[in-house]
Every structure is written in structure tokens, then in C-alpha cells.
Amino acid sequence: MIRPLSLFIFNLNKQNVKTQVKFASTVLPQFSSEKYGVKRKSFGVLQPRDIDYFKSILGEDRVVTDESDVLPFNIDWIKNCRGQSKVVLKPKTTEEVSKILSYCNGKRLAVCPQGGNTGLVGGSVPVFDEIVLNFNLMNKIISLDEISGALVCESGCVLENLDDYVRERNLIMPLDLGAKGSCHIGGNVSTNAGGLRLLRYGNLHGSVLGLEAVKADGTVLDCLRTLKKDNTGYHLKHLFIGSEGTLGVVTKVAIHCPALPKAVSLGFFGVENFENILNLYKRAKTSLGEILSAFEMADNGSVSSTVKNLKLSNPISDYPFYVLVETHGSDETHDSEKLSRFLSEGMESGVIVDGTVTSEPAKMKTIWNIRESIAGAGLVEGYSFKYDVSIPLRNYYDLVELLRDRLKDHQAKVYGYGHVGDGNIHINVIVPEYTKNMYSMLEPYIFEEVAKLKGSISAEHGVGFRKPQFIHYSKDESALQLMKDLKKSMDPNGILNPYKVLPD
Template sequence: MLNTIRLLVQCQNKQYVLEQIRCASQVLPQLSAEKYNVKRKDFATVQSSDVNFFKTILGNERVLTDDNDVTPFNIDWIKNCRGQSKVVLKPKSTQEVSQILSYCNEKKLAVCPQGGNTGLVGGSVPVFDEVVLNLMLMNNIVSLDEISGALICEAGCVLENVDNYVRERNLIMPLDLGAKGTCQVGGNVSTNAGGLRLLRYGNLHGSILGVEAVKADGIIIDCLKTLKKDNTGYHLKHLFIGSEGTLGVVTKVAIHCPVLPKAVTVGFFGVENFENILQLYKSAKSSLGEILSAFEMADRDAISSTVKNLNLPNPISDYPFYVLVETHGSDEGHDGEKLNRFLSKEMESGLILDGTVTSEPGKMQTIWNLRENIAGAGLRHGYVFKYDVSLPQKHYYELVPKIKQRLGDKAIVVCGYGHIGDGNIHINVTVPEYTREVAGLLEPYVFEEVSALQGSISAEHGVGFRKPHYIHYSKDRSALQLMHQLKTLMDPNGILNPYKVLPEEC
């Protein structure tokens, strides 16, 4: 018999959980330049005359120069990277962004575009003294066509706020992330974020109808069409999607929002081994078909981390692996029956050891909290090396036991979790503290293993600051040369997000 959920989450407010994680340690991380031995490029340094110019555009309140005010913008949320910026700018319009970039390009001042700063590869914080261009005040929803589902919003809109807005109008954002209460749409587009429901709604770049972006020289590129079909010339919007602010700063986004599902059901169940998870996924695609929106997995250590460190309840017993299945459809009775039938069948087959199914919003959130908070839970007890890679599904989990064996007692926890449907696994390695010894055991070993299995070293979090010198494991020399040529063409002075994405030589 299927169990019903007996426990409610003790902390359903994800923003509170995130803030709890952020405040877990007040110790400042080591400067990125020192930690990773990076040499500063030949950019100008910010002078008082530059600050005064920025104030003529933004006013005093939107130009931050006090160390206490600037410090939070220098540090990524997992406290791995720390920059040395002396000034943070908060524009409210595309025109202000244009003026700022035009000036910085002329003066050769490096710029670090920044959204919600929820990334895991250091792409949204400075390395040295780059000017931080934070878009949080560009947070207006411009328009929504409720017939076509075409939404236009500014880059600083928080994903969850936009999702709530369109839900009130019977639509849904195609992207859903654990960090949706903090991350911003511009950052999502700039990193081509993947998310939890890619299985149903596809890659983000497929949902983007158009973008507005500002080049390094301040020129505004208007590709903000809302048409589903616009086959005129080059698809310029794709230059900015996933370029992580190195080719231009995304200021507005047009995105297609699907119809809000009338019925949502979540199943959570325990599985004996990873081979059974693959069989279960194959069965789910066949049994659930078009209503399958998410198929997530997590091993015992990943779920135990959220249960213990964040005091979240697990609605079923302890198992080696867990699978979370979500369906989106139009008929609750029909969809629930299909999911219950699927689970009953696979419990009889032995692929599922125990499980629960629910359509109650609070209980569904209880289950999703376990999955969505894995990324932050490990931060409570040490330093976490985080790897976001994609692999052929038959090799999906192979790297986790290899890393455990390689590190031995040097690691507190090595766990794997992620999106089975698109082959994206997240591997967290928790150690007491960062050491070059452990870093040397992990890198480039992890990326060599991924490359040998024909995978990608970055599945959905981008390359950022942490991975440029490993990008050759996923991109060949000809592709890297073309990327360098595009960068030179669009940002000849190299002021946009330097030290990120591209290696120095290829």
C-alpha cells in the first residue's frame, strides 16, 4: 500500500531556508585572485572622478562605495569566491545601463554584471576591482499577452515573482529552480539555466522569444520580438543566452509562458540501486507520457543532508536512493490515477520499495523542499566542492563512487542528485575546509572523467570563473577560437565580465 505523507515541512518558506544557509558562516572567503592565483588584466582603476560621473547618472543612493555596503556584492552565496570591487551601481533602466557601459568602455573600466548572485561557478561576482553592475532595481514586468503567453520583463525581476504574476493569469513560467525566490530572470537567461522541469518545458533557450541587451560600447541591441516564428537573418538573441554577461548585458527578456496546469501531482519513493532508477525512468516515460514534468533523483547522503542540517522531514523511510516524479496535466483524477497505477505497478515489480503520492500543495512542497535544498544543506558543515555536469544516462551515477574512493576519509560527504531526464547530475563533495590537496585530487580529475564518458563539464550553471581553464574538455579548439572571435568583435576592450567563461589561450 502507498503511504500518505504524515509530516509537514517545518520550514516551508524557501527564502527563510536560503537566508539560514547564507548566514551559516560569517567568515569571509579568501580573495579569488589569491585562492586561484589569477593575475589582474590591464584595466583602469576606479577614481573619484568616475564615481562622481556614475552619481550624475544614478544619484547618490544608487552608487555604493562604503565597504560594508559593497562587501555582500563581492561574495557569491556559497562563499567560494570573493572579489575586490570598490563600487556597486544599481541602474533602473536600459538607458542608464547604456550610459554606464559606454563610459566604462571608453575609460577601460572592467564591469561585472550581477543579478541575484545565486550561481555556483563565481560568474556573478568580481575577481579584482571590477565595477559591479547590479540589475536588481530593473524589476518591472513590461507586458503580458494572455493569448499567446508572451511575457516581457526586465532582467532584474525575481523568477518567483514573475511566476506568481503569470500564475494569477492562468500561465506558468517554463523555468523552475530551487533558487527561484532570489535568482533573477536576466541571470537565468545569461546562464541558460536548466531547472527542475526541463523534461516537460525544454531548455530555456527554446522558451526565449527575444532579448534586449547592451553591448560593451553602450549600444542597445533590440531583439525583443514576441513572435513564435521570426526567421529573418541571424538569431542574434542566442548570442546573449548563455554567454554569462561576456558579450553584453541582458536588460529585458521576452519569454513564452505555457498554460498553468490544472492538475499537479507529486510522487516520492525509495529505490534500492541506481540501475533500478534507470528502469523506473524508462517505465515512467511509457506509463505517464505527456504529463511527466519532472523525474529527479537523489542518493541517501543527499537527502540525509537536508533532513539533518535543515531539520526537514522525510515522508518515507531511509533508502539508498530516492526518486521524485511530478506530473502536470489538465485532469487531476486522470493524472493521479495514472501516477498511482504507475507506482503500484512498480512496487509490485520491486523497482519501488516504498512511496507516497499527493496533490495537496503543502505536502508537495514538503517533498520538493527535500530536493531543492540539497545544494545549500551541505554548507552547514564545511567547504563544498560543487560539480554540475551532464552525462549519458547509463553513466549518470558512475562518478560518485569513484570520487568517494579517490578521496577516502578526506571527504565528509560525497553525494549525487539531479535531473535524470536530461542527464544532469550535481555532485557535492563536503570537506572540513578548502585545501589545495583536495582541490588537486578533484580537478581536473572530475572533468577528465566526464570528458571520457562523452559528457559536458557544465550542464546548467555555466562556466563562470571556476571552469574556463577546463572548458576544453567539452569544446574543441575550433569552437573556442570562434568564441574568442565573437568576444573580440563584441567587446574589443574585454571589459565585460573578464576572467570568466573563456580561457586565456586556445
């Protein structure tokens, strides 16, 4: 049995509350290879001469080999996966990345690209002794065209820092995540992160204008264009968006930043049942239309446990479900009136039981903190199994109820929350500790139920290390074979993020 790390630091200085685990704890997660029964592939083994070569490129200070210093890079933030890497490399330039990969490819040394390490499927940490290629130091903003909104930056830029930068110039990043204070734009692109406002601004396949990536053999692929339209042949950038570092390593990104909304309003509503949430969503699309930017839901367990565990305050009373509706527009009076009218009509019809509407930044921050902190808050209670799936809206909450019934005789809590606007629900199953019996109760059961509804076993977190053996529930054999062919063509030695995305 594996007990979760229990020492937490609550950092309230960020825009949203984050839960970070202190690695100094004496209790560590089990090695992923042992926990999930994975065998090491026939890669090269790191030698002292390899370390010497990396130091000749990066210098002593950017080659990390001390075991205690390497440890945080071996563990994912939810303490589910743990690798056995012996070295972390911290390049500052694309040229350094190219030299590292070229060398590793020649020696058949496996590499694990790593950004902010905020992933939830183990994609950003090693499984065995892969070399960690960390992008913390590739964090420069290269250019911003304030007319077109095209931002060009290095892949290690923190999402929140980019958003702060463009906001000062009346623009906004098209992506917003609960982990924005630590996640990197390169990792966002590599995992095709979705986030809270995909309903309004779309996914990264539409927002990313171009990128630069380094292939496994060190070849630098320059697709770093800032054009909205470029119809010259294959759209190669899309190969890297969502490929999780298995086809190449993203080093620079060009992304379109929409205009900063002049007016932002937020509604937080209590709802009696999920059927009323669907009713409310239909009304929101009609009544709020062009200003609707987010439509989120969370069940009572998600919200009440977050409020309790993180000592937050809930602006409304206790209800079975909560809905968060955000609008982005250009006229604060007009938008606030529309949202207030939406609340009034919802309450008159009985669809909304209680609610509040605000345009005050401090109050909006308080409400968003509740929603954005759900993922981390569950870690306080024990071990957290996290699932991220897309299913038809009519069946959106069914899986939560099925799991509660399946686990009714076990000591487990099942919470459901997510992005109603794009059909993505997150499910947290909280147990006192990890056991193989509980794991077998959940997987592949959850993915089988998703497949019955023709859903996706990963809506936005990716496949990573945790889901390759289940990817066939969402991709047929012909699609999987084409993915394997692409991998073989672009990374014939398989050194880039092995054990991830594709099943063996």
C-alpha cells in the same frame, strides 16, 4: 586553509527552504585572485572622477561605495569566491546601463553584471576590482499577452515573482529553480539556467522569444520580439543566452509562458539501486508520457543530510536512492490514477521499495523542499565543492562512486543528485574546510572522467570563473576560437565580465 562562514539564517517563509549566510560574520572567504592564482589584466583603475560621473547619472543613493555595503556583492552565495570591487551601480533603465557601459568602455574599466547572485561557478561576482552592475532595481513587468503567453519584463525581475504574476493569469513560468526566490530572469537567461522541469518545458533557448541587450560600447541591441517564429537571418538572441554577460548585458526579456496545469501530482519513491532508477525512468516515459514534467533522483546522503541539517521531515523511510516524479496535466483524477498505478506497478515489480503519491499542495511543497534544499544544506557541514555535469544516463551515477573510492582515505562526503530526465547530475563533495590538496584531488580529475564519456563539464550552472581553464574538456579548439572571435568582435576591450567563460 579557509574555514567556511558558519553563521546561518534559515528562512522558512519562502516556498523552498533556503540557506543564507550572514555577511556580518568575522570569517570571510579568501580573495579569488589569491585562492586561484589569477593575475589582474590591464584595465583602468577606478578614480574619484569616475564615481562622480556615475553619481551624475544615477544619483547618490544608487552608487554604493561604503566597504561594508559593497561586501555582500563581492561574495558568491556558497562563499567560494570573493572579489575586490569598490563600487556597486544600480541602474533603473536600459538608458542608464548604456551610459555606464559606454563610459566604462572608453576608460577601460572592467564591469561585472550581477543579478540575484545565486550562481555556483563564481560568474556573478568580481575577481578583482571590477565595477558591479547590479540589476535589483530593473524589476518591472512590461506586458503579458494572455492569449499567446508572451511575457515581457526587465532583467532584474525575481523568478518567483514572475511565476506568481503569471499564475494569477493561468500561466506558468517555463523555468523552475531552487533559487527562484532570489534569482533574476536576466541571470537565468545569461547562464541558460536549466532547472527542475526542463524535461517538460525545454531549455531557455526554446522559451526565450526575444531580448534586449547592451553591448560593451553602450549600443542597445533590440531583439525584443514576442513571436514564436521569426526566421529573418541570424538568431542573435541566442548569442546572449548562456554567454554569462561576456558578450553583452541583458536588460529585458520576452519569454513564453505555458498554460498553468490544472492538475499537478507528485510521487516520491524509495529505490534500492541506480539500475532500478533507470528502469523506472524508462517506465515513466511510457506510462506517464504526455503528463511527465520532472524526474529527479537523489542518493541517501543527499536526502538524509538535508533532512538532518535543515530539520525537515522525510515522508518515507530510509533508502539508498530516492526518485521524485511530477506530472502536469488537465485532469486531476486521471493524472492521479496514472501516477498511483505507476507506483503500484513499480512496487509489484520490486523496482520501487516504498513510496507516496499526492496532489495536496502542502505535501508536495514538503517533498519539493527536500529536493530543492540539497545544495544549500551541504554548507552547514563544512566547505562544499559543487559540480554540475551532463553524462550519458548509463554512466550517470558512476562518477559519484569513483569519487568516493578516490577520497576514501580523506575526510570527505560525496553526494549525488539531479535531473535524470535531461542527464544532468549534481555532485557535492563536503569537507571540513577548503585545502589546495583536496582541490587538486578533484580537479581536473572530475572533468577528465566526464570527457572520457563525451559529457559536458557544465550542464546548467555555466562556466563562470571556476571552469574556463577546463572548458577544453567539452569544446574543441575550433569552437573555442570562434567563441574568442565573437568576444573580440563584440567586446574588443574585454571589459564585460573578465576572467569568466573563456580561457586566457
